[in-house]
Amino acid sequence: MHYEAIPFTFKTILLIACGLEFFMMTIAWFMQERMKNAAIVDVAWSKGFTMCALLYALLGQGAPVRKIVIVAMVMCWSMRLAIHCWTRILREKEEDKRYAEMRQKWKDSASWKFFLMFQFQGLTVVGLSVPFLLACRDPLSYLRVNEYIAIGLFALSLLGEVIADRQLDHFKANAANKGEVCNVGLWKYSRHPNYFFEWMIWCSFALFVILSPHGNWALLSPMAMLLFLTTLSGIPLAEKQSLLSKGEKYKVYQHETSPFIPWFRRRV
Numbered sequence: 001m002h003y004e005a006i007p008f009t010f011k012t013i014l015l016i017a018c019g020l021e022f023f024m025m026t027i028a029w030f031m032q033e034r035m036k037n038a039a040i041v042d043v044a045w046s047k048g049f050t051m052c053a054l055l056y057a058l059l060g061q062g063a064p065v066r067k068i069v070i071v072a073m074v075m076c077w078s079m080r081l082a083i084h085c086w087t088r089i090l091r092e093k094e095e096d097k098r099y100a101e102m103r104q105k106w107k108d109s110a111s112w113k114f115f116l117m118f119q120f121q122g123l124t125v126v127g128l129s130v131p132f133l134l135a136c137r138d139p140l141s142y143l144r145v146n147e148y149i150a151i152g153l154f155a156l157s158l159l160g161e162v163i164a165d166r167q168l169d170h171f172k173a174n175a176a177n178k179g180e181v182c183n184v185g186l187w188k189y190s191r192h193p194n195y196f197f198e199w200m201i202w203c204s205f206a207l208f209v210i211l212s213p214h215g216n217w218a219l220l221s222p223m224a225m226l227l228f229l230t231t232l233s234g235i236p237l238a239e240k241q242s243l244l245s246k247g248e249k250y251k252v253y254q255h256e257t258s259p260f261i262p263w264f265r266r267r268v
Helices: 010-035 040-059 064-091 097-128 130-136 145-173 193-209 215-232 234-246 248-256
Strands: none
Touching: 010 040, 010 097, 010 130, 040 064, 040 097, 040 130, 064 130, 064 145, 064 193, 097 130, 097 215, 097 234, 130 193, 130 215, 145 193, 193 215, 215 234, 234 248
16 A cells, blocks of 8 residues: 655644754753853754754655755755854853853853743744745756856855854964954955855855745845844844953954955045
8 A cells, every 4th residue: 555745834844843943952951051151052053954954855845956955055054153163162161251141140040041042042043944945845856047046156155154264263373363353364354254154145045945936935034144143143242242352453443344244444
């Protein structure tokens, strides 16, 4: 007797993804309880996108070629970012200042508040990963022109992010640069080139599925990421820490250098 696989609906797959992220973030929370280092959430957040992409490829009813490409793109980006975040945790002896401030502010309630924060991060993974699910449900058996362009944009953006991260790591590794502002390489033209290329990666994901069924919904992901990076968490927190640690040097850097999009430097 032959049984046909029951297709999963869009909402059902997202609910399963939410359950998967809850499980992953709970494990990450237990790890931070033992390590007393909440920066582990950055590793879990990054790896979560690979898990979601693999889940969508397994349960989606789309064409195999598109599943393979989108999963490969997501894995290259998310696992590199996860390794980068984990390496930073191992290299730095103290907890990231962002989370250390939260721990100090929350005091006795830090444990359960971190738990809620970890779960919220898991929900953002599911929300932002919608373009991956749209791709895995697209039945067209060949790639469209926009998808090839998106692959090229993704490759360039990932390369830019890798270069920006390595330039910053090399700058920090030099003891002579302690207390100085990193203004070399890409950092000469943007105060946050890593965030810029991160956003471009999300633009490439949206472009990849823009012509897929309901692909217009994918535009919400780069829009949300732009909001997170420039307004809610990324740049504001980084700038606050840099001003505290570098003072007037960073104020000069702020005046001279574009905050996000790489551009020519201004004169003081």
